[in-house]
Amino acid sequence: MTTTPDTAALEVAERIRAGRNFLITSHRNPDGDALGSGLGLQRLIRHLGKNARMQVRDGFGHALHNIPGASEVSVTDALPADYPNAYDAIFTMECPEVERTGYQVLPGPVVNIDHHLGNKMYGEINYLDLEAPSVGEMVMQLNRNHLRVPIDRETAVALYVSLATDTGFFRYHNTTLRAFEAAEELVRAGAVPGDVSLWINESNSRGSIKLLGLCLTTLDVTPDGKIATMQLSKAFLADAGATPEDTEGIVNYGRSIDGVLVSALLKEIDDKTTRVSMRAKPGVDVQAVASMFGGGGHKAASGCTMPMPLTQAKAKLVSILQEIV
Numbered sequence: 001m002t003t004t005p006d007t008a009a010l011e012v013a014e015r016i017r018a019g020r021n022f023l024i025t026s027h028r029n030p031d032g033d034a035l036g037s038g039l040g041l042q043r044l045i046r047h048l049g050k051n052a053r054m055q056v057r058d059g060f061g062h063a064l065h066n067i068p069g070a071s072e073v074s075v076t077d078a079l080p081a082d083y084p085n086a087y088d089a090i091f092t093m094e095c096p097e098v099e100r101t102g103y104q105v106l107p108g109p110v111v112n113i114d115h116h117l118g119n120k121m122y123g124e125i126n127y128l129d130l131e132a133p134s135v136g137e138m139v140m141q142l143n144r145n146h147l148r149v150p151i152d153r154e155t156a157v158a159l160y161v162s163l164a165t166d167t168g169f170f171r172y173h174n175t176t177l178r179a180f181e182a183a184e185e186l187v188r189a190g191a192v193p194g195d196v197s198l199w200i201n202e203s204n205s206r207g208s209i210k211l212l213g214l215c216l217t218t219l220d221v222t223p224d225g226k227i228a229t230m231q232l233s234k235a236f237l238a239d240a241g242a243t244p245e246d247t248e249g250i251v252n253y254g255r256s257i258d259g260v261l262v263s264a265l266l267k268e269i270d271d272k273t274t275r276v277s278m279r280a281k282p283g284v285d286v287q288a289v290a291s292m293f294g295g296g297g298h299k300a301a302s303g304c305t306m307p308m309p310l311t312q313a314k315a316k317l318v319s320i321l322q323e324i325v
């Protein structure tokens with residue numbers, strides 16, 4: 001029997017209706033979709049008179065603190081002591097592998113909600129929809145078809161953040177009719193796109209812009225013009241007065257160059273470990289490259305950790321990328 005996204009959504013709705021106490025989490029280094037989808041779901045569950053709260057393993061930048069409910073999200077290393085017994089479900093938003101949560105959620109009543117290719121289906125319920133522009137939009141489908149809670153302004157803003165950030169503010173190829181239909185519903189419910197854009201796109205920290213400047217000085221494009229790499233050595237963070245969250249988005253600058261098909265940012269973790277973020281234009285699948293090193297993501301945006309120093313990782317990565325572009 002094949003499970004369609006909507007039959008899985010029905011199972012999720014039944015689980016919510018039957019229960020009363022829920023935990024919500026997402027991946028490490030949570031982004032706009034992680035937090036927006038989780039906080040949107042939290043508000044819908046609370047509207048049904050049930051308890052839901054969100055916790056994540058890592059902190060997040062001040063822009064995302066503008067999402068309604070973000071100040072209530074607990075950033076903590078461990079699940080509550082009463083997990084799993086006291087909970088009817090834990091929702092793992094946007095996590096293709098269970099390890100991405102940074103928590104020991106298994107064994108437990110896990111509801112896996114995600115739109116990434118290659119999701120490992122580790123949940124008791126796996127609500128997966130590869131066509132969804134964002135996981136927040138999947139929460140909207142769950143609500144529209146099954147929960148039927150009126151979406152208030154705060155919920156709309158949280159879900160709009162998920163949609164806008166995952167589509168690159170309606171620029172990427174996941175900016176489908178579905179994405180605009182979701183946007184229409186959220187704007188009708190009170191989300192103000194200009195406000196969200198101001199606090200996401202135009203409230204960078206000084207450290208993040210200084211860090212971007214340092215990384216841009218390392219920009220290297222292969223002779224064929226197709227692969228751009230940048231490096232982020234450990235010293236850059238201190239020199240720029242930046243935090244780890246300030247590295248977000250830097251990799252996109254390489255992809256924005258005319259003719260470049262793949263951009264990679266190589267981050268020095270220590271002298272034996274390099275973290276790689278990759279972004280691709282359509283036609284190139286960086287997820288396939290990330291998976292060679294145990295990483296994941298999707299075709300256009302993926303990441304992995306390479307067990308070697310930065311310089312060696314760069315040479316190895318470029319040679320692999322040259323074979324696929």
Ligand SMILES: [Mn+2]
Nearest residue numbers: 033134135166
């Ligand atoms: Mn997403």
